Amino acid sequence: MKNLIVILLLSSFLFPQSSSGDLLNESPLTPIPEEMTFEEYRDMNRRLTMGLLLTAFPVPGLIHDYANEKKTAKRIRRIALGSVGLIIVGGSMAKDDEGDWPKSNYQVHIESEGEDNETRYEMIPTGMEGSTVSYDLKPLYRESSDGTGGFIALLGIGLLIADIAYDVYHGAMIIEQKRDAVRYKYGKQMNFSFGTEMNLKNKYAGIKIFYNF
Numbered sequence: 001m002k003n004l005i006v007i008l009l010l011s012s013f014l015f016p017q018s019s020s021g022d023l024l025n026e027s028p029l030t031p032i033p034e035e036m037t038f039e040e041y042r043d044m045n046r047r048l049t050m051g052l053l054l055t056a057f058p059v060p061g062l063i064h065d066y067a068n069e070k071k072t073a074k075r076i077r078r079i080a081l082g083s084v085g086l087i088i089v090g091g092s093m094a095k096d097d098e099g100d101w102p103k104s105n106y107q108v109h110i111e112s113e114g115e116d117n118e119t120r121y122e123m124i125p126t127g128m129e130g131s132t133v134s135y136d137l138k139p140l141y142r143e144s145s146d147g148t149g150g151f152i153a154l155l156g157i158g159l160l161i162a163d164i165a166y167d168v169y170h171g172a173m174i175i176e177q178k179r180d181a182v183r184y185k186y187g188k189q190m191n192f193s194f195g196t197e198m199n200l201k202n203k204y205a206g207i208k209i210f211y212n213f
Contacts, residue, residue, distance in 0.1 A: 033186050033189065036186060039068070040182045040185075041182075042068070043178040044178075044183060046067065046175050046179060048172055050066065051066045051067065051172055051175050054066060055168055059077075060077055060160075060164050061073035061074070061077045061167055062167070063167050063168060063171030064174070066175070067171050067174045067175045067178065069171070069174055073167075076166065079163045080160060082156075083159040083160035084156065086155055086156025087156035087157060089149075089152060090150065090152030090153025090156055092149070093149025101120055101142055102140060102141075102142075104122045104140065106122045106124055106125075107123040107135075108122060108123065109123050109137060120139075120140040121137040121138060121139055121140060122140055123135040124136045
């Protein structure tokens with residue numbers, strides 16, 4: 001909770017124009033039904049704009065944390081960590097994902113063998129003078145690999161994007177659903193009544209509206 005407060009305070013400084021007033025302001029104090037729990041009160045006062053503002057921080061799961069969906073937030077972070085792991089593994093595999101050298105029917109000349117800049121040439125005979133054979137050097141190129149490393153890295157990137165999108169979309173939906181559920185539940189219990197008020201001395205007349213739970 002302390003970390004969330006720090007993030008919200010930083011948000012108020014970094015994005016002062018993103019919303020009107022103090023980001024940490026609560027709703028105006030109003031009568032609360034006796035049976036309303038503290039968690040329902042918090043659900044009713046969560047702001048969708050605040051949840052979306054948390055997307056400015058590259059930490060998956062923040063919106064579900066704000067919506068008090070702790071288990072879902074943890075799952076989102078685990079998936080994000082796994083996605084980053086796939087990206088790292090795939091990237092390292094892609095560097096070593098070079099294909100094999102093709103086989104040749106001719107003698108092969110190798111330069112810088114075993115190094116990153118290794119090159120190979122086919123020694124194709126072109127003529128013979130006495131006991132000396134002349135050759136034409138034809139470059140050889142590695143055969144293309146199956147691209148497993150690149151595929152794994154792309155899979156990780158795709159999962160990470162989907163994970164963040166789920167946090168934003170589903171988290172915002174949960175915030176709205178919880179707010180609507182609390183307002184609907186206790187809104188049905190509100191009983192409105194009307195009463196007239198008149199004061200001849202002050203020449204005042206009006207109508208008062210009362211609501212009770």
